[in-house]
Each structure stands twice: as structure tokens, then as C-alpha cells.
Amino acid sequence: MATVSALGYALLCALHRGPLTGYELVQRMRKPIGYYWTAQQSQIYPELARLSASGLIEHDAEAGPGPRQRKTHRLTAAGREALAAWLVEPPAPRAFRDEALLKTYALAAADPDGMREFYLAEAETYQRRLDAFQEQHADLLSRHADDPLHPQFGAFATLELALAGTPPRIRWCRWMAERMTELARLRRDEPGPRSEESS
Amino acid sequence: MATVSALGYALLCALHRGPLTGYELVQRMRKPIGYYWTAQQSQIYPELARLSASGLIEHDAEAGPGPRQRKTHRLTAAGREALAAWLVEPPAPRAFRDEALLKTYALAAADPDGMREFYLAEAETYQRRLDAFQEQHADLLSRHADDPLHPQFGAFATLELALAGTPPRIRWCRWMAERMTELARLRRDEPGPRSEESS
DNA sequence: GGAGACTATGTCAAAATTGACATAGCATTG
DNA sequence: CAATGCTATGTCAATTTTGACATAGTCTCC
Numbered sequence: 001m002a003t004v005s006a007l008g009y010a011l012l013c014a015l016h017r018g019p020l021t022g023y024e025l026v027q028r029m030r031k032p033i034g035y036y037w038t039a040q041q042s043q044i045y046p047e048l049a050r051l052s053a054s055g056l057i058e059h060d061a062e063a064g065p066g067p068r069q070r071k072t073h074r075l076t077a078a079g080r081e082a083l084a085a086w087l088v089e090p091p092a093p094r095a096f097r098d099e100a101l102l103k104t105y106a107l108a109a110a111d112p113d114g115m116r117e118f119y120l121a122e123a124e125t126y127q128r129r130l131d132a133f134q135e136q137h138a139d140l141l142s143r144h145a146d147d148p149l150h151p152q153f154g155a156f157a158t159l160e161l162a163l164a165g166t167p168p169r170i171r172w173c174r175w176m177a178e179r180m181t182e183l184a185r186l187r188r189d190e191p192g193p194r195s196e197e198s199s
Numbered sequence: 200m201a202t203v204s205a206l207g208y209a210l211l212c213a214l215h216r217g218p219l220t221g222y223e224l225v226q227r228m229r230k231p232i233g234y235y236w237t238a239q240q241s242q243i244y245p246e247l248a249r250l251s252a253s254g255l256i257e258h259d260a261e262a263g264p265g266p267r268q269r270k271t272h273r274l275t276a277a278g279r280e281a282l283a284a285w286l287v288e289p290p291a292p293r294a295f296r297d298e299a300l301l302k303t304y305a306l307a308a309a310d311p312d313g314m315r316e317f318y319l320a321e322a323e324t325y326q327r328r329l330d331a332f333q334e335q336h337a338d339l340l341s342r343h344a345d346d347p348l349h350p351q352f353g354a355f356a357t358l359e360l361a362l363a364g365t366p367p368r369i370r371w372c373r374w375m376a377e378r379m380t381e382l383a384r385l386r387r388d389e390p391g392p393r394s395e396e397s398s
Numbered sequence: 399g400g401a402g403a404c405t406a407t408g409t410c411a412a413a414a415t416t417g418a419c420a421t422a423g424c425a426t427t428g
Numbered sequence: 429c430a431a432t433g434c435t436a437t438g439t440c441a442a443t444t445t446t447g448a449c450a451t452a453g454t455c456t457c458c
Contacts, residue, residue, distance in 0.1 A: 005414075006298070013305035023436050036300035040416060045438055066422045068437040080308060087305060088313030090320050091298035095445080099205070099290035101235035101360065106212035106286060107353035109279065114287030121289050148382040154306035157378070161300065161371045168363040176356060183347040204444080222406050239446060244408055265452045267407040294415080 002054040004082065006092070007047050010037040012056065012075065012083045017151060019060075019074035022048055033132055036158060048073060056082055104176070112187065116180035123173035130166045133159055201253040203281065205291070206246050209236040211255065211274065211282040216350060218273035221247055232331060235357060247272060255281055303375070311386065315379035322372035329365045332358055 004012075014020065014028055014035070022045055029039040039047075051057045056079035064070030075083070100122055107115065137159045140146075145156040203211075213219065213227055213234070221244055228238040238246075250256045255278035263269030274282070299321055306314065336358045339345075344355040 006296075007414080010301055013301055013308075016305040016308040021436075022438090026436090032295035035304060036295060036297045038294040038296065041437090042417080042439075043415065064422095064437065065424065065435050066437055068421085070436060083305065083308050084310065087302050087309035088317050090317065091302075094296065094298060095237045096231035096235060097205075097237065097293065098235045099293060101357045102209055102212055103286050103290070104356050104360075105234060105353045106215040106282065107356065108350050109212075109215040109282050110286035111283065118287050118289065148378050149385055151307055153378075154304045157303050157306065157375060158300045160374075161303075161368065164367040164371055165364055168367065169360065172360045172363055175359075179347050179352075179356070186348055206444080220406075221408090225406090240407090241409075241447080242445065263407065263452095264405050264454065265407055267451085269406060 002050075004051070004054070004056070004086075005047070007039055007043060008051055008056075009083065009086050010039065011044070011047060011051060012079055012086075013037075015057065015073060015075050015079075016083060019072045021070060021072050023070075025073075033129075033136070051079070055079075112180045112184040116177050116184070119173045119177040119180065123170050123177070126166055126170045126173065130163070130170065133162045133166065137163060201249075203250070203253070203255070203285075204246070206238055206242060207250055207255075208282065208285050209238065210243070210246060210250060211278055211285075212236075214256065214272060214274050214278075215282060218271045220269060220271050222269075224272075232328075232335070250278070254278075311379045311383040315376050315383070318372045318376040318379065322369050322376070325365055325369045325372065329362070329369065332361045332365065336362060 010029070011025060014025055020028075025048075026041045026044055028035055029037060029044060032038050048057065052059065052073075055076060057073050058076050059071040059073045061069040061071050103110070103115075103118070137156070140152060140156045140159065143152070144150055145152040147153060150156070209228070210224060213224055219227075224247075225240045225243055227234055228236065228243060231237050247256065251258065251272075254275060256272050257275050258270040258272045260268040260270050302309070302314075302317070336355070339351060339355045339358065342351070343349060344351040346352065349355070
């Protein structure tokens with residue numbers, strides 16, 4: 001059995017509800033809203049070819065708008081089996097990377113006023129994301145996707161987590177912005193007693 | 200000016216409080232606890248060489264335990280400047296990848312009992328992580344790192360976010376486990392009216 | 399006293415990911 | 429009727445990341 005990469009499984013996941021063309025997959029994997037995985041077009045087409053070679057997906061072809069054929073991909077029985085087996089396995093430990101937290105760690109080396117702007121911008125970004133999540137959530141609710149038997153219950157459940165996790169992050173960003181205001185004032189009042197540089 | 204990669208900035212961040220050897224950096228970048236960035240040893244040594252060539256860090260060398268010298272790296276004035284400039288910039292949009300959410304999206308293709316175990320294992324993983332966060336948080340609090348002027352306030356602040364964000368995730372995992380129990384029962388009672396496959 | 403772990407540095411090949419390029423019809427806008 | 433954007437497929441080089449290998453002294457456990 002050919003080993004399948006994480007991206008390969010992501011594509012199988014995207015196809016689990018029905019056939020899609022490569023282009024539709026590219027659209028879905030561009031922004032993480034609702035799917036929690038991203039990939040470039042230049043990754044997706046070769047990976048579709050690999051999955052096809054492994055017999056996990058198959059496709060119909062029609063004439064497309066460009067010089068090449070338009071292909072509609074769907075899971076094979078083997079693909080559905082491989083997906084089902086992978087889903088219940090514990091996730092592989094992944095590299096955790098959060099640029100905002102990295103910057104926060106090195107806060108002491110930054111200008112407090114600049115960082116206040118940084119955290120306010122972050123709060124706005126997450127607020128906009130939350131609005132989009134809420135809209136999708138309301139839409140799925142109106143179609144009763146909160147029923148575990150509903151075919152879109154999975155998508156609904158991902159939004160539940162996003163709706164629970166985003167507000168604490170926004171609150172934290174605003175709290176950090178306040179701490180930066182406080183820090184700027186404190187640094188002005190008692191100029192750098194702990195500071196190592198005094199150029 | 201030579202462009203610096205995200206990993207390069209992560210190393211500058213790790214060095215912002217004082218000099219460290221390559222080995223110490225490797226230790227710190229292995230587990231994301233408290234640093235929110237990970238990297239392999241094979242990435243770190245070449246990146247240190249690049250940063251050194253760009254004049255952002257410099258090092259002292261002594262005799263080491265192995266066949267090579269032990270080097271202690273520290274930021275130069277240029278490195279400190281580059282770091283300060285980068286910190287206040289809005290984060291570059293990153294690929295968002297969460298295997299548990301990806302699997303949740305494709306829930307309908309999985310066995311509910313298997314998924315129940317999956318979510319319970321996830322909840323335990325996050326609970327253990329939360330315990331470690333709380334321990335570090337208490338330790339930093341005892342050293343008054345909640346004061347924005349304290350040199351470790353940045354590390355304290357990252358833990359504040361972790362402490363706010365992890366409990367909702369644990370609750371969500373347990374909620375999902377309950378939904379999976381419910382789903383298994385529902386599927387038994389009314390056998391697959393919406394199911395596409397009936398092999 | 400030998401096995402294994404820890405300190406400490408680095409290299410190498412392979413895989414994954416990114417960003418830019420290329421083709422071409424059809425629709426929309428000005 | 430020209431410019432731009434959308435549909436739709438793919439390639440290519442460059443960068444980033446991973447996992448495995450290599451060296452050698454010291455320290456701890458059995």
C-alpha cells in the first residue's frame with residue numbers, strides 16, 4: 001500500500017461528500033475558513049495524480065475552457081476505506097507555529113506603542129474572522145446541521161470550535177493592547193532601570 | 200540587507216534575553232511549550248550560520264565535548280534592530296493546519312465509535328498540556344512576571360493566551376465525544392436512510 | 399567495566415511547500 | 429473592441445522542513 005501524505009488525506013476529506021474538480025479543490029484549499037487546511041494549486045494537481053495512481057480516487061474528463069481537459073474527481077471504494085481508517089487514528093504531532101505568540105515572547109525587545117497597534121490589528125483580524133464564522137454557523141443551523149445525522153454535521157462541528165476559541169483570543173489581544181499602553185507609561189515614568197541597553 | 204526567514208526571526212526572538220549555544224536553542228525549539236515555534240536541529244545550525252553571515256548575531260567559541268567547538272551566540276546591535284523592526288509588523292498570513300479539525304470535517308465518512316475514542320484521546324492530550332501550562336504560569340506569577348516591566352512578561356503573556364484558549368478546546372472534544380455516542384445510537388436505531396453506500 | 403544517555407556540533411538526501419510562469423476560451427466592463 | 433478577470437489545467441525552480449546519519453567526550457546506571 002502506497003503511503004499517503006497529510007495533503008493527500010486532506011484532499012480525500014474534501015472529496016468525502018461528493019466529486020469535485022481540481023479547480024474546485026484549489027478554491028476550497030485557499031482560505032482556511034471552514035476547512036482548516038490550506039494548500040497551493042501547485043501541490044494539489046500533482047497530489048491528485050498520486051492519489052489516482054494509488055487507486056484512491058478516479059475521474060471523468062470533459063472538454064475544459066483551456067487547452068486541457070476538465071476532470072471531476074471522486075473517491076473509489078479503496079479511497080473511502082483509506083480515509084475511514086485514517087480518520088480514527090490519533091493525529092501525528094505537528095509543528096506548532098504562531099507568529100503572534102512568538103512576537104509576544106520577545107516583547108521586551110519591542111517598542112510598546114508599536115506593539116499596541118500590532119495587538120489592535122490582530123484583534124480586528126480575528127473579529128472579522130469571527131463574523132464570517134458566525135454567518136456560516138447561522139446558515140448551517142438554519143439547515144439543521146446541528147443534527148449528528150446531517151451530512152454537514154462535521155462542518156458544523158468545526159465552526160462550533162471556532163466560535164468557542166476565537167472570542168478568548170480577541171479578548172487576549174485587547175488585554176495585551178492595554179498592557180502595552182501601561183508599559184509605555186511605566187517606561188516613561190521610570191526610565192529603564194532593568195534595561196540592558198542605555199545608548 | 201539580507202532577508203531573514205521566519206525561522207531566523209524565531210532564533211533572534213529566542214536570543215533576545217541573552218546569549219545561548221546552538222544546543223540550547225535546539226532544546227528550546229523542540230517542544231512548543233512556552234515558545235510557540237518549533238524547528239529541527241538540522242535547520243537551526245545552518246540558520247545560525249546565515250544570521251552570523253548577515254551580521255545579526257555573533258559568537259564566542261570554546262572547546263566542546265565533541266570534535267567541534269562549542270559556540271555561544273548573541274544578538275548584535277544590528278540584530279536587535281532587525282528584531283525590533285520585525286516585531287511590530289503585522290504577521291504574514293500563514294497556512295493554517297489542524298488535523299483534528301480536518302478529520303472533524305470529514306466525520307460522516309468515519310466510524311462513530313472510533314471517533315469517540317479519538318476525541319477522548321484529544322481531550323486528554325490537551326488536558327495534560329493545560330496542566331503543564333498552569334505549572335509554568337504559577338511559577339512565573341510567583342516571580343511577579345505579570346508586571347509588564349518584568350523581563351519575562353512576554354513569556355507570561357503567551358501562557359495567559361494558552362490558559363484562556365485550551366479549556367474551550369477540551370470542552371469541545373468532550374462534547375464531540377458525546378455527539379459520537381449519540382450518533383452511534385441513532386445509526387443503530389434508524390439504519391442509514393441518508394447513507395449513499397449500502398454494501 | 400560496559401551500555402546507554404547526555405552534551406554539542408554539524409551534514410545529507412528526501413519530502414513538502416511556496417511563488418511564479420504558461421495556456422486558452424469565455425464573460426464582463428469601460 | 430481592448431483590458432481585465434474567471435474558469436481550468438498544469439509545470440518549474442527555489443525554499444523550507446523533516447528524518448536519519450556522523451563524531452566524540454563525559455556521566456550515570458547496573
